[in-house]
Amino acid sequence: xxxxxxxxxxxxxxxxxxxxxxxxxxxxxxxxxxxxxxxxxxxxxxxxxxxxxxxxxxxxxxxxxxxxxxxxxxxxxxxxxxxxxxxxxxxxxxxxxxxxxxxxxxxxxxxxx
Amino acid sequence: xxxxxxxxxxxxxxxxxxxxxxxxxxxxxxxxxxxxxxxxxxxxxxxxxxxxxxxxxxxxxxxxxxxxxxxxxxxxxxxxxxxxxxxxxxxxxxxxxxxxxxxxxxxxxxxxxxx
Numbered sequence: 204x205x206x207x208x209x210x211x212x213x214x215x216x217x218x219x220x221x222x223x224x225x226x227x228x229x230x231x232x233x234x235x236x237x238x239x240x241x242x243x244x245x246x247x248x249x250x251x252x253x254x255x256x257x258x259x260x261x262x263x264x265x266x267x268x269x270x271x272x273x274x275x276x277x278x279x280x281x282x283x284x285x286x287x288x289x290x291x292x293x294x295x296x297x298x299x300x301x302x303x304x305x306x307x308x309x310x311x312x313x314x315x316x
Numbered sequence: 317x318x319x320x321x322x323x324x325x326x327x328x329x330x331x332x333x334x335x336x337x338x339x340x341x342x343x344x345x346x347x348x349x350x351x352x353x354x355x356x357x358x359x360x361x362x363x364x365x366x367x368x369x370x371x372x373x374x375x376x377x378x379x380x381x382x383x384x385x386x387x388x389x390x391x392x393x394x395x396x397x398x399x400x401x402x403x404x405x406x407x408x409x410x411x412x413x414x415x416x417x418x419x420x421x422x423x424x425x426x427x428x429x430x431x
Contacts, residue, residue: 234417245407245423246361253417261418293361303349303411305419307361 206230207308209294215314222281224311226294232306233299235277237261237269239290240310246293252277253299284315318343320410322422330430331400336383337393337425339408349411350391351419352380354404361407367391395427403429 207228216222228235234253238246248261250269258269266288268280281288291312295305319342329335341350350367365377367384374382383392395402408422 236418246419246421248418251418291359295361297417299417303417303419304351304363304366306363307353310359310361 207294207296207306209292209308209311211311212309213312213314215316216281216284218285218315220284222284222313222315224279224281224292224294224313226277226279226308227275228277228294228296228306228308229275230296230298230306231274232296233274234297234303235271236295236297236305237267237277237279238293238295239263239288240293241290249279249292286315289313289315318410318420320408320420320422322408322425324425325423326426326428328428328430329398332397334394334396335398335427337395337406337408337427339391339393339422341389341391341408341410343389343410350382350384351409351411352382352391352393353407353409353421355407355424356404364406365393398429400429400431403427
């Protein structure tokens, strides 16, 4: 069954450390996205990608980098984690038809101490 | 700029009744797509239903339907015969255009179904 998976599902990181969140999809979708969710803010777009080896900045890209080494994989990188980056992170994928129905992974709960 | 607003933060209804959740949006585009997603207590986010702006008919999937009022920039989600498992947070979203296939989300409405 087509799916979006994320790893790890939860992580505790130290301030100033490097964190990598991984996403893998078997939907054969071209587009992939990273969102963060904070209480009271809904979902906010961090980075997205239309094709392998290319990424785009979303609405809140500061402090984050993204990498899309293949169609199936999309990573979110926090080079210097900060307390304010404590949140739940969701990956999603969609096809390129233009209607943009997105399918989400289970989320990664990140706690930065 | 695109904007999606859900003014109801929480709604509580009795099981087996009908509930409507409101959503208004702002866009400069003549053609766009509107979505509703459900986030369960476990955190899972599930796509429910989509409305294409060029379609006059309201979309319906199972016991979910939409009340699309284009002149009012409104897209309400209607759930009929609610069940306990419908308790969740519901997000309205709109597809950005202008060259980017992105969604803008509202902040969500928490729905509580009481037995």
